[in-house]
Amino acid sequence: MKILVPIKRVPDTDQKIQVKPDGSGIVTDGLPFVINPFDAIAVEEALRIREKSTDVAEVLAVSVGTEACEPQLRTALAMGADNATLIHCDAPLDPWNVACVLRAYAGRYQPELILMGKQGVDDDFSQTGQMLAALLDWPQATFASKIEFLGGGLRVTRETDAGLEIVRVSLPAVVTADLRLNEPRYASLTSMMKARKKTIERIPTAQLGVVIEPRLQLLGLEAVPSRRKSVRVGSLDELLVKLRDEEKVL
Amino acid sequence: MRVLILCEHESHGIRLCSRSAVAFANLVAEQTRGSVECLLLGHSVAAVAQDAAAYAPVLVADHPALANPLADRYAKVISDVVKQRGCDLVVAAATTFAKDILPRAAGLLGGAMASEVIGHEFRDGQLCFRRPLFAGAVVATVALHGRPKLVTIRPSAYPAAGVRAGHGDITAVAVDEGILPKKTEFEALQSKLSNRPDVTEARIVVSGGRGIKSSEDFERLVGGLADKLHAATGSSRALVDAGITPNAFQVGQTGKVVAPELYIALGISGAVQHLAGMKNSKTIVAINSDPEAPIFEVADYGLVGDVYELVPQMIAKLDGAL
Incomplete structure (x- = not known):
C-alpha cells in the first residue's frame, strides 16, 4: 500500500501577518514558513500506519507550488516520509487547481490512501481534499480524529458539529486530518541532516497534462483593524453595571 | 441569479x-x-x-x-x-x-x-x-x-x-x-449530550481557557456561569488539547466561529487562533489573572483577577445573593 500525503507551505502561525500597501498580497520578507500544521498531523498518521503495518510500501510527501516549498518537503522527509515530490508550478493556485494537479498525480502514482490536513491555516479554505475526492470518484472522510483499518477499508471517526460521527469507507480513499488525530513528532537534528541529502523528485505541472485555470481570483487584501473599547474595569460590580446598563446584554 | x-x-x-x-x-x-x-x-x-x-x-x-x-x-x-x-x-x-x-x-x-x-x-x-x-x-x-x-x-x-x-x-x-456512490457507510453518531444552547447559535457564550485546571472546574465555573446566563459554553484549544473539554467546544480558527451578543472569556490568554473564532462578537468581556494577556486588547471590558475567585462571586451576584 502507498500513502500519499499532500503538504502545504504556510506562514508560521505565531507570526504577525502584514498586508502589502497595495493590497496585492502579504509581506513575505523575513516571514518564516512551516508545514501546514494539519498536514503535519497527516504525515504523522501516515508514519504511524506504516509503523503498525507490514503492508505499507511507501509514504510519499508531495507539494504543489514553487521551489520555496522544498524546506517543508525536507521536514516531512526528516519526520520519516520515504520520499518527496515537488510538482512545480509558479502560477498562483486555488483549491481547485491543487485538486486537479493532485488528481493527475494520483492517477500516475496510484496510492491507496491520500491523507492530508483538513484545511490550510493560511487561507482556511477546507476545500482541496473534498474536491480531490470528487475528482477521483473516491470516498472521503473529512475531519478525522481516529483512523482504523478494518476489513480492507477504513473506519474513521469524524469531528462534526453534531458530535463524533463514525463512517466506513472503502479504499482507495481521501482522509483529511483534524487536530485530535495525533500529535506530530519533531524531526531530530540528525534526521534533518539526513533529509538534506535525499533527492526530491521534481515534476513540472505541464508534464501531468494539467492546465492551471483559476476559479478563484484574489482582487485584494485588507488588514482588519480592531475597534474595541478596551476598558479595564476595577471590580465585578463595575463590570455588571456596564453589561446591564451600557451594553444591555444581561 | x-x-x-x-x-x-x-x-x-x-x-x-x-x-x-x-x-x-x-x-x-x-x-x-x-x-x-x-x-x-x-x-x-x-x-x-x-x-x-x-x-x-x-x-x-x-x-x-x-x-x-x-x-x-x-x-x-x-x-x-x-x-x-x-x-x-x-x-x-x-x-x-x-x-x-x-x-x-x-x-x-x-x-x-x-x-x-x-x-x-x-x-x-x-x-x-x-x-x-x-x-x-x-x-x-x-x-x-x-x-x-x-x-x-x-x-x-x-x-x-x-x-x-x-x-x-x-x-x-x-x-x-x-x-448514488456506495463507497461510504454510516456507522454511528455519538452525539454530544448537552442541555445548553448550541455555541454557534447562542446569544451569550461563556468560554474557558488555560486558567481552568480540570473538567470539574470547567463545569463548575464556566458551566455554572453559562447556566446562570442561559448561555452556551466554549473553550480555547488549550483545554481541548489537555482533554478538559471535548473538541466540539473549541472556539477558534480551526474550531467553531461564533459571534454572540456577549462573549465572556475566562482564563483565556487570547492566542490569535482563538481570537479568529470570537472577535466578531458584539461585546467581549475578559477575566484573566495576567494583566498583559493579549485577550485584553480585543476585549471591550477587561477585569484582572483569578477566575477561581471571581466567577463564583459573579454567579452569586447574578443570583442576587450578595
Missing part, C-alpha cells in the same frame, strides 16, 4: 444557520432579480420540509439512502439538482455539514467555490465575496470564475431570514439509488 440553498436540519426543522444562508440568498436574488430555492436532503423529512417552506420554496430529496449526511451521496444529488435546474449560485452555512459536502459538490461542478464568506458586493456587475484569511487578521475580496458558483457563509455575517409571505411550494426530487 438562480440561487439554491443547501439546508441543514435537525429533527424538527431547519437549523438557524441555514436561515442565515437563506438571508444571503434573498439578498443576492434581490440584487440580481433572481430567485431562491431550498434543497433539503434526508429521510422522512416531510415535517422539516414544511418548516423550510416558511422561508423559501423547497426541493426535497427524501430517500432511505440519504438518511445520514454522507458526502459522496449528498454531493451527487446536489450536483444533479444544480445541473437540472440551472442554478447559478449554491449557498450553505459554514458548518462541518456543509464544509464536508459542498466542496465535494464543487468538485463535481467545476470548482468555483469560496468558503467562510462574510460579505458580498458587486464590482462592475460581478458578484464578489469577502472572506477572512490568516486567522481573521486579513480580509480578502475574491471573484469566482465559472458557473455554478458555490459558497459557504458565516451565519454571524447574515442575520437569519424571517418567515416569508406565502407558504407551500414543496417539490419532491426523484432520487435514483442506483446512481
Whole structure:
C-alpha cells in the first residue's frame, strides 16, 4: 500500500501577518514558513500506519507550488516520509487547481490512501481534499480524529458539529486530518541532516497534462483593524453595571 | 441569479444557520432579480420540509439512502439538482455539514467555490465575496470564475431570514439509488449530550481557557456561569488539547466561529487562533489573572483577577445573593 500525503507551505502561525500597501498580497520578507500544521498531523498518521503495518510500501510527501516549498518537503522527509515530490508550478493556485494537479498525480502514482490536513491555516479554505475526492470518484472522510483499518477499508471517526460521527469507507480513499488525530513528532537534528541529502523528485505541472485555470481570483487584501473599547474595569460590580446598563446584554 | 440553498436540519426543522444562508440568498436574488430555492436532503423529512417552506420554496430529496449526511451521496444529488435546474449560485452555512459536502459538490461542478464568506458586493456587475484569511487578521475580496458558483457563509455575517409571505411550494426530487456512490457507510453518531444552547447559535457564550485546571472546574465555573446566563459554553484549544473539554467546544480558527451578543472569556490568554473564532462578537468581556494577556486588547471590558475567585462571586451576584 502507498500513502500519499499532500503538504502545504504556510506562514508560521505565531507570526504577525502584514498586508502589502497595495493590497496585492502579504509581506513575505523575513516571514518564516512551516508545514501546514494539519498536514503535519497527516504525515504523522501516515508514519504511524506504516509503523503498525507490514503492508505499507511507501509514504510519499508531495507539494504543489514553487521551489520555496522544498524546506517543508525536507521536514516531512526528516519526520520519516520515504520520499518527496515537488510538482512545480509558479502560477498562483486555488483549491481547485491543487485538486486537479493532485488528481493527475494520483492517477500516475496510484496510492491507496491520500491523507492530508483538513484545511490550510493560511487561507482556511477546507476545500482541496473534498474536491480531490470528487475528482477521483473516491470516498472521503473529512475531519478525522481516529483512523482504523478494518476489513480492507477504513473506519474513521469524524469531528462534526453534531458530535463524533463514525463512517466506513472503502479504499482507495481521501482522509483529511483534524487536530485530535495525533500529535506530530519533531524531526531530530540528525534526521534533518539526513533529509538534506535525499533527492526530491521534481515534476513540472505541464508534464501531468494539467492546465492551471483559476476559479478563484484574489482582487485584494485588507488588514482588519480592531475597534474595541478596551476598558479595564476595577471590580465585578463595575463590570455588571456596564453589561446591564451600557451594553444591555444581561 | 438562480440561487439554491443547501439546508441543514435537525429533527424538527431547519437549523438557524441555514436561515442565515437563506438571508444571503434573498439578498443576492434581490440584487440580481433572481430567485431562491431550498434543497433539503434526508429521510422522512416531510415535517422539516414544511418548516423550510416558511422561508423559501423547497426541493426535497427524501430517500432511505440519504438518511445520514454522507458526502459522496449528498454531493451527487446536489450536483444533479444544480445541473437540472440551472442554478447559478449554491449557498450553505459554514458548518462541518456543509464544509464536508459542498466542496465535494464543487468538485463535481467545476470548482468555483469560496468558503467562510462574510460579505458580498458587486464590482462592475460581478458578484464578489469577502472572506477572512490568516486567522481573521486579513480580509480578502475574491471573484469566482465559472458557473455554478458555490459558497459557504458565516451565519454571524447574515442575520437569519424571517418567515416569508406565502407558504407551500414543496417539490419532491426523484432520487435514483442506483446512481448514488456506495463507497461510504454510516456507522454511528455519538452525539454530544448537552442541555445548553448550541455555541454557534447562542446569544451569550461563556468560554474557558488555560486558567481552568480540570473538567470539574470547567463545569463548575464556566458551566455554572453559562447556566446562570442561559448561555452556551466554549473553550480555547488549550483545554481541548489537555482533554478538559471535548473538541466540539473549541472556539477558534480551526474550531467553531461564533459571534454572540456577549462573549465572556475566562482564563483565556487570547492566542490569535482563538481570537479568529470570537472577535466578531458584539461585546467581549475578559477575566484573566495576567494583566498583559493579549485577550485584553480585543476585549471591550477587561477585569484582572483569578477566575477561581471571581466567577463564583459573579454567579452569586447574578443570583442576587450578595
